Every structure is written in C-alpha cells, then in structure tokens.
Amino acid sequence: MSYSNLKRVDxxxxxxxxxxxxxxxxxxxxxxxxxNELLESGLKGRGGAGFPTxxxxxxxxxxxxxxKYIICNADEGEPGTFKDREILFKVPQKVFGGMVVCAxxxxxxEGFLYxxxxxxxxxxxxxxxxxxxxADLKDLKIDFNIKIVMGSGAYICGEESALFxxxxxxxxxxxxxxxxxxxSGFRSKPTVINNVETLVYAFMICMHGARKFKDLGTADxxxxxxxxxxxxxxxxxxxxxxxGMTVEQFVDDFGDGDTKAVQVGGASGFCVPRxxxxxxxxxxxGVPTGGSMMIFNSSRSMYNVxxxxxxxxxxxxxxxxxxxxxxxxQLIKGIEAVKKGQRHANYLEHLQKLAQTMxxxxxxxxxxxxxNSFFSIVxxxxxxxxx
Amino acid sequence: xxxxxNLKIDGIxxxxxxxxxxxxxxxxxxxxxxxxxYHDDLCIAGNCRVCVVEMKGSRTLPASCAMPxxxxxxxxxxxxxxxxxxxxxxxxxxxxxxxxxxxxxxxxKCELQELASESKISTESFIDLVPHKNYQMDAYSPSIIKxxxxxxxxxxxxxxxxxxxxxxxxxxxxxxxxxxxxxFFENPMFEVVCTNCGQCVNRCPxxxxxxxxxxxxxxxxIYNPDKHVVVQTAPAVRVALGEDLGxxxxxxxxxxxxxxxxxxxxDSVLDTDFTxxxxxxxxxxxxxxxxxxxxxxxxxxxxxxxxxxxxxxxIKFIEHTYPEYLGNLSTCKSPQQMFGALAKTxxxxxxxxxxxxxxxxxxxxxxxxxxxxxxxxxxxxxYKDVDFVLTTRELAIMIKQAGLDxxxxxxxxxxxxxxxxxxAAVIFGATGGVMEAALRTAYEVVTGxxxxxxxxxxxPVRGMDGVREASVKIEGTTADWKFLEGAELKCVVAHGLxxxxxxxxxxxxxxxxxxxxxxxxxPGGCIGGGGQPIPTNAEIRRKRTEAIFAEDSGxxxxxxHENPEVIAIYKEFLEKPLGHKxxxxxxxHYKERxxx
Numbered sequence: 001m002s003y004s005n006l007k008r009v010d011x012x013x014x015x016x017x018x019x020x021x022x023x024x025x026x027x028x029x030x031x032x033x034x035x036n037e038l039l040e041s042g043l044k045g046r047g048g049a050g051f052p053t054x055x056x057x058x059x060x061x062x063x064x065x066x067x068k069y070i071i072c073n074a075d076e077g078e079p080g081t082f083k084d085r086e087i088l089f090k091v092p093q094k095v096f097g098g099m100v101v102c103a104x105x106x107x108x109x110e111g112f113l114y115x116x117x118x119x120x121x122x123x124x125x126x127x128x129x130x131x132x133x134x135a136d137l138k139d140l141k142i143d144f145n146i147k148i149v150m151g152s153g154a155y156i157c158g159e160e161s162a163l164f165x166x167x168x169x170x171x172x173x174x175x176x177x178x179x180x181x182x183x184s185g186f187r188s189k190p191t192v193i194n195n196v197e198t199l200v201y202a203f204m205i206c207m208h209g210a211r212k213f214k215d216l217g218t219a220d221x222x223x224x225x226x227x228x229x230x231x232x233x234x235x236x237x238x239x240x241x242x243x244g245m246t247v248e249q250f251v252d253d254f255g256d257g258d259t260k261a262v263q264v265g266g267a268s269g270f271c272v273p274r275x276x277x278x279x280x281x282x283x284x285x286g287v288p289t290g291g292s293m294m295i296f297n298s299s300r301s302m303y304n305v306x307x308x309x310x311x312x313x314x315x316x317x318x319x320x321x322x323x324x325x326x327x328x329x330q331l332i333k334g335i336e337a338v339k340k341g342q343r344h345a346n347y348l349e350h351l352q353k354l355a356q357t358m359x360x361x362x363x364x365x366x367x368x369x370x371x372n373s374f375f376s377i378v379x380x381x382x383x384x385x386x387x
Numbered sequence: 388x389x390x391x392x393n394l395k396i397d398g399i400x401x402x403x404x405x406x407x408x409x410x411x412x413x414x415x416x417x418x419x420x421x422x423x424x425y426h427d428d429l430c431i432a433g434n435c436r437v438c439v440v441e442m443k444g445s446r447t448l449p450a451s452c453a454m455p456x457x458x459x460x461x462x463x464x465x466x467x468x469x470x471x472x473x474x475x476x477x478x479x480x481x482x483x484x485x486x487x488x489x490x491x492x493x494x495x496k497c498e499l500q501e502l503a504s505e506s507k508i509s510t511e512s513f514i515d516l517v518p519h520k521n522y523q524m525d526a527y528s529p530s531i532i533k534x535x536x537x538x539x540x541x542x543x544x545x546x547x548x549x550x551x552x553x554x555x556x557x558x559x560x561x562x563x564x565x566x567x568x569x570x571f572f573e574n575p576m577f578e579v580v581c582t583n584c585g586q587c588v589n590r591c592p593x594x595x596x597x598x599x600x601x602x603x604x605x606x607x608x609i610y611n612p613d614k615h616v617v618v619q620t621a622p623a624v625r626v627a628l629g630e631d632l633g634x635x636x637x638x639x640x641x642x643x644x645x646x647x648x649x650x651x652x653x654d655s656v657l658d659t660d661f662t663x664x665x666x667x668x669x670x671x672x673x674x675x676x677x678x679x680x681x682x683x684x685x686x687x688x689x690x691x692x693x694x695x696x697x698x699x700x701x702i703k704f705i706e707h708t709y710p711e712y713l714g715n716l717s718t719c720k721s722p723q724q725m726f727g728a729l730a731k732t733x734x735x736x737x738x739x740x741x742x743x744x745x746x747x748x749x750x751x752x753x754x755x756x757x758x759x760x761x762x763x764x765x766x767x768x769x770y771k772d773v774d775f776v777l778t779t780r781e782l783a784i785m786i787k788q789a790g791l792d793x794x795x796x797x798x799x800x801x802x803x804x805x806x807x808x809x810x811a812a813v814i815f816g817a818t819g820g821v822m823e824a825a826l827r828t829a830y831e832v833v834t835g836x837x838x839x840x841x842x843x844x845x846x847p848v849r850g851m852d853g854v855r856e857a858s859v860k861i862e863g864t865t866a867d868w869k870f871l872e873g874a875e876l877k878c879v880v881a882h883g884l885x886x887x888x889x890x891x892x893x894x895x896x897x898x899x900x901x902x903x904x905x906x907x908x909x910p911g912g913c914i915g916g917g918g919q920p921i922p923t924n925a926e927i928r929r930k931r932t933e934a935i936f937a938e939d940s941g942x943x944x945x946x947x948h949e950n951p952e953v954i955a956i957y958k959e960f961l962e963k964p965l966g967h968k969x970x971x972x973x974x975x976h977y978k979e980r981x982x983x
Contacts, residue, residue, distance in 0.1 A: 319566025
C-alpha cells in the first residue's frame with residue numbers, strides 16, 4: 001500500500017465484537033445515559049444533512065405517543081454512494097443493533113429497514129441475518145421486531161418523508177415540514193429515521209463510549225466517516241477515514257496525479273476545483289458529504305458532468321413542486337442552449353438566479369440541493385459551459 | 388380555548404389560534420398572499436410554491452399555506468427575495484404551460500393568467516418547454532375535457548377526486564419532467580371510474596379541466612328556423628347564474644334568467660321544476676309502494692332502503708362501486724330526463740309540433756347531466772330526449788355573447804305549460820331538498836295532513852353536515868295506508884360522494900337501516916354542482932343554499948302534488964303515478980359498470 005497521510009479508521013467494519021453482548025450491556029444502561037453518551041460523542045447524521053443523532057432520539061423519546069418507530073434509511077440513491085451496501089453486506093448485525101438501541105431509547109417496538117430497490121440481491125442474506133438477530137433478542141427477552149421493506153427505485157424515496165409515504169403505500173412525494181418525523185413520521189407517529197452508517201456509529205459508541213469517537217475529527221465534524229470513492233482514481237472503493245481532512249490531502253492520497261475537481265457529496269453535493277483543494281475541509285465546516293467522493297481528472301468535461309447530474313435530477317424529481325420539477329428542466333435546457341450558442345453566455349447568470357430560487361423555495365432537500373452542484377460547477381468552470 | 392400565538396407579518400402584530408397557518412394569519416390582516424394549489428375545500432398540498440414568504444431566521448422561504456404559525460415568528464410577504472422567487476415560480480409554470488390564452492376556454496377565468504398579469508411577466512425569460520412535451524388532450528368524454536398542456540400540476544383535481552368524492556379517477560403518474568395528472572392506465576376519462584361530477588372542473592385553476600361545451604350546437608339550433616327550441620332550467624341555476632354575471636353570491640335571478648333565455652331566442656322557456664314535482668309524485672309513490680310490498684305483502688324481493696336517482700354523478704358512482712345495490716335506486720329518471728321525454732311527447736302533442744323538429748336544451752348546474760343525456764336509455768320519446776345540456780357557466784357565456792346587460796333585464800315568468808313550479812321543486816337544488824319535498828308530499832298522501840313541521844320546513848334534513856339522519860313518525864293514517872300507522876320512516880341525506888360511500892358502507896355492513904336515502908354527488912347538492920360558477924367554497928355554497936330556501940318560502944305553492952300543471956298532466960296524459968305511460972317515459976334502469 002502506498003504512503004498515506006490520512007488516518008484510516010476501523011470502527012464500522014471491525015468484526016472483533018459481539019453485537020449480542022453490546023446490546024445486552026447497552027440495555028443495562030438508562031436511556032439518559034445512552035442519549036448523553038451520544039450527545040457527548042458529537043455524532044451527526046451520516047446521510048448528509050448532519051442533524052445531531054442524540055437530539056433526534058431525544059426529541060422522539062419525549063413524545064407521549066405510545067406508538068413510535070425506528071426506521072433505517074437504506075435507500076442509498078445518491079450518485080456515487082455505495083457505502084451502505086457494503087455496511088449491510090458486511091456488518092448487518094451492527095445495523096440492527098443500532099436500531100434496537102434506538103428503539104429502547106425512544107420506546108419503539110417496531111422497526112423497519114427501507115432497502116433500496118436496486119439492492120434486492122442483499123435481501124436473502126439480510127433476512128437470514130435478521131432471523132439470527134431476532135433470535136438473539138428473544139434470548140435477551142427484548143420485545144422488538146424489524147421488517148425489511150423494499151423500495152421501488154425512486155431516488156426521492158431516500159428523502160425521509162417521501163420514504164414514509166412510500167412505506168405507507170403511497171406515491172413517494174415529500175411532505176410539508178413541519179411537522180418533522182420526531183413528532184409525526186411513519187403512519188403519522190413519532191419516528192426516528194437514521195442512515196445505515198449513523199446507526200452503526202451509534203452502536204459503536206455504545207460499545208466503546210463517546211471518547212473513542214470524539215477524539216477523532218474536528219469540533220464541527222466529530223469522528224470518522226465511510227467514503228465511497230470513485231472516478232479517476234487508482235484506488236476506487238470504500239474507506240473509513242477520520243473527518244477533518246482537506247480536499248488536497250484527500251486528493252494526494254486518492255487522486256491519479258491529474259485531478260481537476262472533486263465532487264463531494266454526489267450529484268446533490270459540491271464540486272471543488274483544484275484551486276480550492278487546499279482551503280476546503282471535507283466535513284460540516286466545509287463541504288459536507290453523505291460519503292460520495294467523485295474524482296475527475298483533466299480529461300473530463302465539467303459540462304458533461306453537470307449535464308449528467310441535471311439529467312438525473314430532471315428525471316428523479318418527484319415532480320410535485322414547481323421550482324424542482326420545472327427548474328431542473330430549465331437548468332438542463334438552459335446550459336444546452338448556452339453551449340449550442342442559442343442563448344448568450346450571460347443566460348448562465350439568469351440560470352444561477354433560478355438555481356438560487358430553487359435552493360430557497362423547493363419543498364424538499366432534492367430541489368434545494370440541485371443548486372449546489374449547479375453553482376459550484378458553473379462558477380468554477382464557466383468557460384467549459386460556454387465553449 | 389385554544390392556545391394563542393403572537394407573530395408579526397410585515398411588521399404588523401397579530402394574535403391567532405394555535406394551528407393557524409401563515410396564509411390564514413395574513414388573511415386576518417387583509418394581507419393578500421397569492422396562491423395556486425391552495426383551495427378552501429381541500430387539504431394542504433404546498434406544491435406550487437407561489438405563496439412563499441420570508442421568515443426571519445430561516446434559510447428557505449416557507450410556503451405560507453403549509454407553514455403553521457409559531458410564537459414570535461416574523462414574516463415578510465413583500466421583500467425583494469420573495470418577489471424574485473415568486474416571479475421565477477410563475478415564470479416556470481408558464482414555461483411548461485400552453486399559454487395560448489386567446490383561444491383558451493378559460494381565458495379571463497384563469498388563475499395562472501391572473502397571477503402572470505399581476506407579476507407583469509412581459510418577456511419569456513425561460514425556454515418554452517411545451518414543444519419538448521408530449522402533451523395529451525382527452526376530448527372523448529361527453530362531460531369533461533382534459534388538456535394536459537394547460538395543466539400546472541397543482542393537484543387540486545387529484546385532491547378533489549380523492550377527498551371530496553372518494554373516486555380517485557385522477558391521480559399523479561410518472562415523476563420528474565414527465566410527471567402528469569392521469570387516469571387508470573392512462574385511459575380516457577370516458578373509460579375509467581369517473582362520475583363526470585365536474586368537481587375537478589370547479590377547482591381547476593387553469594383550462595386543463597373544463598366542461599365539454601355545446602355553445603355552437605345550441606346557437607345553431609336557435610338560429611335554425613325549422614327547429615322549435617325548448618329550454619329547461621334546473622332549480623340550482625337560478626341562485627348561482629348571477630355570480631358569473633357580476634352579481635353577489637346568493638342572488639336569486641329567476642326572472643332575469645327567464646327574460647335572458649327569451650332574448651337569446653329560445654322558443655319556449657320552461658322549468659325543470661315542473662318535472663322535479665313530477666319526480667316527487669313518481670318517486671314518492673314508488674317508495675310507498677315498496678313499503679307496502681315489504682310490510683303488507685311481505686315480499687322479500689323488495690329493495691329497501693330506496694335511494695334517490697336525480698344525481699347522475701351518484702348514479703354512475705353506484706354503478707361502478709356498489710352495483711349490488713342498483714335495485715335500491717329509484718327507477719325514476721332525473722327531472723332533466725323526465726322533462727326531455729315529455730318535451731317530445733306530451734308537449735309536442737299539446738303544442739301540435741312535430742317532435743322531430745323539437746330541440747330540447749337543458750341548463751344544468753352539472754357536468755354529469757351531459758353524460759346522462761347521452762345514455763342510450765334516454766331516448767324513450769323516440770328521439771334523444773335531451774339534445775344538449777349546458778352548464779350554468781355556459782349559459783352565462785351565451786348571455787355575454789348576446790350582449791345582454793343581465794342586471795338591467797326585467798323579470799318575467801316561465802312559459803306554460805311545463806313551466807309551473809313549487810317550493811318543493813326549487814329545493815331540489817340543495818342537499819336534503821329532495822328528501823324534504825318527498826316528505827311534504829308522502830306524509831300528506833298517507834295521513835291527509837301536512838307534515839308536522841313548522842311552516843313545512845323540515846329542518847332536520849337541512850344543513851351542511853355530510854351525512855344527516857332523520858326519522859318521521861307516521862300517525863293518523865288514512866284507510867288506504869293503515870299499514871303505515873305508527874311506523875317510523877327512517878331517512879338519510881348525504882352529499883359529496885365520500886359521504887355517499889360512508890352511508891353505503893354502513894348499509895352494506897348492516898350498521899344502519901333506512902327506508903329512504905337522498906344522495907347527491909356534489910358538496911351542498913346541486914348548488915355546488917360541477918357546472919356552477921367558479922370559484923366555489925363553503926361560504927358561497929351556504930349563500931346559494933340560503934337563496935334556494937328563500938325562494939321556496941316565497942312561493943305560493945310549496946308542495947309538489949299541488950302543482951297545477953302536475954295535476955293536469957296526470958289528468959290529461961299520464962293518468963296516475965307509476966301508471967303505464969309513466970313507466971314508459973319517466974322510469975329507467977341502470978347497469979353495472981367496471982370497478983376500475
């Protein structure tokens with residue numbers, strides 16, 4: 001292995017632990033102890049939005065409703081992300097373990113794992129792992145049950161409220177917020193919905209304590225994170241790295257020597273050009289990511305990259321709200337028109353204003369985040385958009 | 388007392404109840420926030436995003452229709468940020484919209500057009516997406532035309548069809564740029580479980596859903612010197628037509644409407660009220676006959692409860708969804724179709740006109756009536772009984788086309804015969820009205836006395852609750868009806884098909900037992916019909932209903948069996964209720980339809 005300046009971490013995939021034992025020990029603690037431990041660790045949601053996990057659990061626990069749910073969001077649909085697949089494949093017991101701990105804290109008897117439609121091949125193995133998990137729970141006399149629900153292939157169903165709609169048998173369309181899931185989620189009941197990786201970290205914090213996690217990373221981005229690294233790199237794959245690195249450090253380690261830009265956080269994330277590698281931190285203080293890191297070298301057309309992302313959004317928007325549905329169509333038609341010379345180059349500024357409107361008026365995170373890649377690519381690679 | 392919330396909108400303090408949205412709070416301050424997907428009758432969608440506002444401390448602009456107020460909130464409705472965003476959003480909607488406004492049926496009545504005009508969008512700033520779309524036009528239904536190129540995906544129609552009507556003929560299909568409002572397997576509206584009620588048309592903000600209009604056909608008939616054109620007007624039209632002609636909701640315009648119809652060139656201006664009264668005679672005796680068969684003859688094949696059959700939306704609904712209950716429907720045709728059948732027989736004979744020369748037009752608050760008139764059963768005169776059905780809205784268009792100053796018209800009376808009305812017939816236009824009219828007559832037939840309610844006003848069946856139950860104890864019966872002595876006649880009234888479904892499910896599950904059910908497809912009954920002036924909301928429907936009952940209480944004759952022309956037609960033509968001629972002309976049958 002080549003020289004690496006990045007700290008590799010092995011919390012997620014570490015097989016040297018006994019999930020049943022961790023559950024048993026965690027259930028011996030009070031809910032307050034568990035929440036405080038999580039709070040202390042600084043764990044933020046690993047799906048990309050970065051909401052403090054402890055607070056999500058705490059708010060849901062405080063709801064008086066007797067019926068509550070814990071849902072594991074395994075609808076990993078962000079382009080360039082494939083780390084949840086690996087986690088589910090390698091350490092499913094830890095995922096289930098995170099769910100049962102959350103269930104204890106919030107008072108849920110039922111949990112669901114919403115599995116991305118394209119991951120159906122994981123289902124048989126997951127089901128047999130789940131049977132083992134349920135047997136362990138029976139031994140431990142814990143009343144909790146997990147069901148696996150299959151998604152049907154829509155990107156939007158990774159959005160938590162669209163995911164609830166999908167689970168309830170409706171069309172996957174995001175809901176109005178508030179109310180938030182902690183108050184009204186699946187079946188309009190208080191619900192914790194966490195990303196696969198978040199649940200595993202929560203479970204690992206229960207095992208190791210907050211300190212081991214908190215010692216990693218920076219003030220705003222505690223701990224480590226699993227990255228899905230793809231594109232122009234000799235080392236594509238899945239890596240668990242300490243948070244707080246700059247893009248430059250990352251590229252030094254994973255680039256092919258000719259890296260022009262890194263798309264951090266997938267199609268809905270940000271494009272960092274070479275000139276900003278040094279100053280940009282990967283984490284909540286810089287560019288946040290759900291794990292997707294796409295590396296582009298100088299042979300790539302950033303126009304094509306942006307066009308590809310916009311095509312994706314144009315198709316994957318649920319279509320209900322105007323800014324997202326029509327905005328995506330206008331952005332893609334707009335950059336095509338500029339490229340072909342049908343519209344003046346300054347039309348890009350008009351499109352940037354439109355992207356700004358989408359960012360502040362779209363109903364959900366999908367429409368709001370289209371602007372991220374649009375801005376960061378158009379601003380940094382304007383000449384490629386025009387010529 | 389609910390909790391109070393204090394907030395500021397545009398710097399003005401306001402106190403509202405907990406749960407109030409920003410949009411509602413702004414309304415209290417008379418601050419207008421434009422909306423599109425919002426509708427008073429429907430649940431909140433929050434999808435058009437036209438109503439976005441700025442909220443202090445928020446990165447995003449929340450949709451005011453969907454955002455609940457909270458303590459200390461500071462809202463700005465009129466900032467550059469809001470204005471820019473709103474203009475973008477309207478501009479985006481226009482870029483997807485077939486904006487050939489001058490040739491659009493809804494020109495001048497379109498909420499998108501109004502907003503675009505307000506925003507003064509002068510140049511097309513975005514790329515026209517219409518040529519890139521494969522928009523479909525569904526013009527196969529006799530009632531409703533659906534033009535996807537005009538659709539702005541606000542989903543008002545989807546919510547209407549699901550929440551108010553429990554039909555869900557329209558739903559969202561596909562996603563992203565291909566997202567559209569469609570039907571089961573994208574079949575034409577004509578072939579799916581659509582009741583033609585037109586409630587979607589009433590709520591569509593643009594020209595995407597409109598009634599099929601027959602304006603040219605009707606003008607052609609009027610101008611044809613060989614044709615004798617008779618027109619009938621439904622009870623609910625006279626309390627709503629004014630709204631499309633510059634008058635307040637709830638204005639009673641019966642006399643002006645009759646004058647206008649004459650001025651338009653109709654040869655004879657007649658009243659559906661006449662056949663509404665006739666319906667009461669036929670339906671009332673049908674109910675009494677069924678009761679007699681069930682109670683005296685112990686005939687187990689008799690279907691009770693008996694349900695009214697005046698509302699063609701309800702008829703199609705039951706044909707699709709509860710076909711096992713078709714035998715419970717009264718066999719009476721609706722007043723419109725009774726009128727049609729008589730116009731080309733009784734009327735033709737009496738006026739000595741060749742029925743083939745008669746063109747029979749009806750003015751209805753309804754789009755389903757257009758479908759009803761096209762049903763193959765509705766040709767018992769030997770011709771198409773009703774040739775063309777116009778909605779209240781279409782009549783208003785004709786009046787405008789003819790250049791009549793409606794509010795300045797003098798009032799006049801319907802022609803005779805088939806033009807006489809009673810209060811009982813007028814109240815057919817409001818939910819509970821058919822029930823009330825039937826009770827006024829049936830009770831008197833059975834006991835020889837008036838219904839025991841103050842001033843003939845059977846208030847328990849009135850009101851706007853979705854399902855209303857009432858029972859009338861029958862006492863002091865005459866010799867012929869002794870078997871009903873002491874019986875409790877149990878009635879139920881429902882309006883809106885979601886409520887109809889509740890009643891039918893209760894009947895099916897044995898949770899309720901009734902003798903007589905009045906069911907109307909539309910909210911509020913015909914006054915809230917799919918052919919009535921747009922907009923509609925609970926307040927407007929309440930005003931129309933008040934007008935209907937005001938018209939009733941002002942009438943000299945308020946019981947159907949006292950309508951002199953009804954008495955005359957039985958004497959001269961029909962002989963007796965449920966007689967041979969009645970069966971031939973005034974009764975019909977129903978057919979089971981597919982459930983999907």
